[in-house]
Amino acid sequence: MSARRSRRTFLRGMGTGFAALPFLRVVESSYAQAAGEALPQRFIGVYHPHGIAAELFTLRDGETETSFDLGYADSPLAPFDDAATYGKSFKDKLVTIEGLDLLSDTNGHNSAGTILTGSRIVGGTGGLPEYSSLDQFLAVESSLGDATVVPSVALAVGNKELSARETLSFGKGGIPLSKIIDPVLAFNFLFKQAIVGSDPSAQAAAERQRRLGASLIDFVSEDVKRLRARVGPFEEQKLDQHLDALRALEKKYQALGSTSDCPLPARPTAFPELERYNGGEPYFDAITDLHIDLLGLALGCDITRFATLCMGDLSYAGNPLDLPVDNHGGMAHTYNASPLGSEGRPVGDGDPATWKLLAKFNRYAYGKVARLMQRLDESGVLDSTLIYAASDMGNPASHSTRNVPTVLAGGANGKLRMGRRIKYRTDCPLGTACDKTSSDYETNPHNRLLVSIAQAFGVDVDSFARQPLYANATGPLPGL
């Protein structure tokens, strides 16, 4: 990275030198639903750590795009066809994709920030993406979140650090959004305004709070605008995000004390520890489930339509999967891949025992996605929701961001053909050591998936974020 941040962002903000690029149409475009056409209405991005066992994820010999089994031995995908555990099979509400590259231009560990932004991570250690994430692009910049009390929510397990490492949601300019790791705070963030109750004194207090809240929002917004008038373009971005946040809070004040027929959850009890390495790990499984249950109700009650969830790991002695105490060193770093998980390179057959260990963790993570599908189904919104679940890397020993297996789930209101397993070619043919300059090398950037999802939500874009090669951020994913 050579350009200085403020300069770079200034140019971006002004469109200087890039005015002719279609990217700017993204910013300017408005969404519009064609008459009578069903669009997906809800989006949830899910991050799960430690990469993916590509060797056990892959479509098996003899199977086709629409004819496949998920229940084979050591299948990471088994939860999607497990009616006994998750109420029903979600095999027909699933698309698996192989052969997508996360063009993060950084080590896999910093690449979570690329999943929904499509952006390279710039700035070296502690670097950040340059663009906002898909959930924020849809909910805030395209105003699709305006219809609900909470435009969007970012939940996480165990780690609230604002970084590219374990963050999915980013505001304009690629600044991480605060993540909520405490289910009690998640409950308050989503439901507090809806649980006042009908008691007259509570309603009277709510009425005064509504009035006071409205006056505060008016005052602070005007104050931010007075400051905004004095600053340059990069600083405007900061203050615009502040104004967006105030508008979101204003809606909650307005909704305070409103009634709903929707069944609201009970307030969760506080967990003794929440943070990774501070004793929170034994609770991570329960916290994940609570987050999922809250999301199921929040989307079902139409309190929000846009969410992200960053899962944590299970690094503690006696974890339920019987994984090594140090998941990271003992499972991810010891992964011994075949060429399929090694960017095609001829590395030998690999060690299936290490694949099975990671597949077990993948199965756990996909089990949480299946639980999320079950909850959304119970609240009647699974068919209008699109879930995008990904890790920040494929092969976790090499921290490879190439050929990262990916899952889409939900009904997407019929805008995407579900019930399929799509397998693109690997960017280097299997068994070759091709590099990016080779004629054999053909990247399939996941930016195209982001374009496809944005288009499915009715937003008129033909590119998402920017990559050094313009084509790499352009066009929908063929065949999706």
Next chain:
Amino acid sequence: MAGLGGATNAGGATAGASTGLGGTSGKGGTASADDLIPARVRRLATPEYDATVQALLATTASPASGPDFPPDLRQDGFTVNDAQRVDAVIVERLADAADELASEAKANGTLARLAPCAAGDDPAACARSFVTTFGAKAYRRPLVDDEVNALLALYTVGADGAAYEDGIAHVLRGLLQSAGFLYLTELGDAPPGTGPVELAPYELASTLSYLLTSAPADDELLAKALAGKLADPVEREAQARRLLANDARARDTVVRFVREWLGIDRVQEIAKDTLIYPAFDGLKASIVAESNDFVRAVAFESTGNVSELFGANWTVSSGPLALYRTAGSGPVAGSTLLDDRVGILNQAAFLATYANAHESHPIFRGVAIARRVVCLPLDSPASFDLSVVPPAPDPTKTTRERFSVHPADSICAGCHDVIDPFGFSFEHFDGMGAYRAEENGQDVDSSVVVALEADYDGPYADSNAMAAALAASPTVRECMARYVLRAAVGTGDSFATPGEPAFVEFWRTQPAAAQGNIVETLIAYVKNPTFTVRDAL
């Protein structure tokens, strides 16, 4: 070579490390508008928010340091920077904190003290008096009419159907969420587009006081600013020395700079594999304490020199002495002489932070030395399209043998010729910083040759010998100065920080003794001519 399958070379790119040898950042020299910090606004960081409400309300509450507040966004490792935002979560936390602080101020008499209104006085006039006096303190500048009127409107809403104090409490809620309170401005008074701007006197007072104390300016500093005195570097220096002598928070700032510069503050967030390092959990508190107290002792109870930071043969008594070989009491009060390690780079915080949960990590350690101690820029392997495969565990080999996988003729060597000698020198210290003579039944080899045409070149038996050389290195001194600047500026652009070339030129004109001193380098930043200037809007 196990585990490191054919790394590929992206189109003959050469390693970036070779461009920065000799201790410059590769960005030095060219004076341009890029040499000025941009005119900007900066949201208060967590400790700044807490110190500011404490100064305004005489409260002991630290709302932003509580578990419910999101952390500050780090830039280049530094927590105080200009990237902080107010998003949908933070805006609610700020609203909650304002409610709680206003309730507390009402209940404990603070409001009555700050906004007195005797029986018979006109409440609206009392409110106006509060808004103009207290409002100016919260905004760190006098208010304009629009702001006064907007705050009086809040008073009216709050007092409507309630008491005078409820109206005042509502004004306080508004102030604590206002842009004027939450953002430090570095904008000047000049209209946009007229070239570089001079900070306004109030801004200069806040810039200096938040830099040093993370808190608003005190009366003396404000008086100097309003008298126009802070344009004079001599007066800025005098004020900085006054604050460093009298305000514990200023000393905290120096400690934070050093910890975040070296990345050792992150030791608070790490864990070790309990099967391999069962003692770590029990020692962690003392490792964290040492990472604070040793820096404080060097900076304020001893020489204050970077040579001592990296070359001391002692540590503080709060450190993890059970992990070290000690040799009686040290030169600083309450300190202990050490027999097996030299300087902060060989203390547990650095060694444990730059390691994996289950093993030492020569690459993490080597990269940290290259980037943060001698200021050599290194590119990420990904920028060469290299796929990095960490070496697999092997009970027959030492860590060094497993990590010695960067053949001289490969593209990897371009960077690893720099990284590996630094990193391997630490191999006598395991993943939590304990000394080890052997590993997996073999003698540990920590001998290295650093050959980078730099003033810290040499053959070293181990990281202690290397630390002694780094402690004496002019390159390391200058790198410290660069990181003091980067911490102070907070733009997050390592190796391209605006103002850095000009500052380094200025720092080189300081007396040699001051150049090697951490606090004196911070004072040099305060004195430097661009301290008061920002780039055009």
